[in-house]
Amino acid sequence: MGTPLGDFVRTKRDSIQPESLGLPSHGRRRSPGLRRQDLATRAGISVEYLTRLEQGRDRNPSVAVVNALADALSLDAAERNHLRYLAKISGGECAAYAQPAPPRRKVRPAVLETLRLLEPGIAMVTNRLGDVLAHTSDYESVMSASGLLDREDPNLTRHLFTDPRARTFFADWDEVADQQVFDLWLAPSVENSEWFTSELAPVAGPEFTRRLNRHVVPHLEALRIVHPSAGELRFDREVLELTADGQQLVVLLPADEQTARAVGQLRRPQARLRAIS
Structure with missing residues (x-):
């Protein structure tokens, strides 16, 4: 059985062309990317040890080994x-969790008050699992057409993989899906992540599980949505980490005048902030 650490190292190794590192291509090979021998040599470790790491048979690499692998794979800061x-969580991953606890869904009053102060801006409070815990009225005005808020317990990750409307509403669906799946690895605890993936995986299918095992580290770009009545809208995203709560305050800022005008036209006069518990 592999580990998230081993999966990530193997996926990155497979994605690197030897020529990009000044190494010979070794001709046609069954497996894509960099050979284990080449990566082990660059990292200063044995092929046998690298194999154990990738296969999950060694779960406790030293800090020096982790840094050497990062250098050998030419990882950027986020990666x-x-x-x-992943090195931190892989060491204790084999522990069994009889009944993992669900994620925290309560939003502190001070955070709700902050959200109120952002009205009529487009903002929400979420957690790493994608639960939409509270949102402003303009967030509802913009997102209601996607179907995300139809459920009493809206969850963006579940919505992306189970509601066909999401694929047309989010212009860059692949990138948004990668972001949401990546955030599962940063969930408040391993228990919460396992609790959620065990519920989602059976209905989300291979698109979800494939992304979960790829460990694509996303880079936050402008969010583009295709609104059925307002057309294409572009938003810059600002994310405030509420570390003590395991939550985030996400603000969407219109990236151009056309988007700002469209948001004004979508605004519902009687709508107000909503907290979901």
Whole structure:
């Protein structure tokens, strides 16, 4: 049985062309990317040890080994942080959780008051699992057409993989899906992540599980949506980490005048902030 750490190292190794690192291509091979021998040599470790790491038979690499692998794979800053995080959780991953606890869904009053101060802006409070815990009225005005808020317990991750409307509403669906799946690895605890994936995986199918095992580290770009009545809208995203709560305050800012005008036209005069518990 593999580990998230081993999966990530193997996936990154497979994605690297030897020529990009100044190495010979070795001709046609059954497996894509960099050979284990080449990566082990660059990292200064044995092929046998790298094999154990990738296969999950060694779950406790030293800090020096993790840093050497990051250098050998030419990881950027975000990927290096993810590699360190996976090394941290892989060591204790084999522990059994009889009944994992569900994620925290309560939003503190001070956070709700902050959200109220952002009205009529487009903002929400979420957690790493994708639960939409509270949102402003303009968030509802913009997102209601996607179907995300139809359920009493809206969850963006579940919505992306189970509601066909999401694929047309989010212009860059692949990138948004990668972001949401990546956030599962940063969930408040391993228990919460396992609780959610055991519920989602059976209905989300291979699109979800494939992304979960790829460990694509996303880079936050402008969010583009195709609104059925307002057309294409573009938003810049600002994310405030509420570390103590395991939650995030996400604000969507119109990226151009056309989007700002469209949001004004979509605004519902009687709508108000909503907290979901």
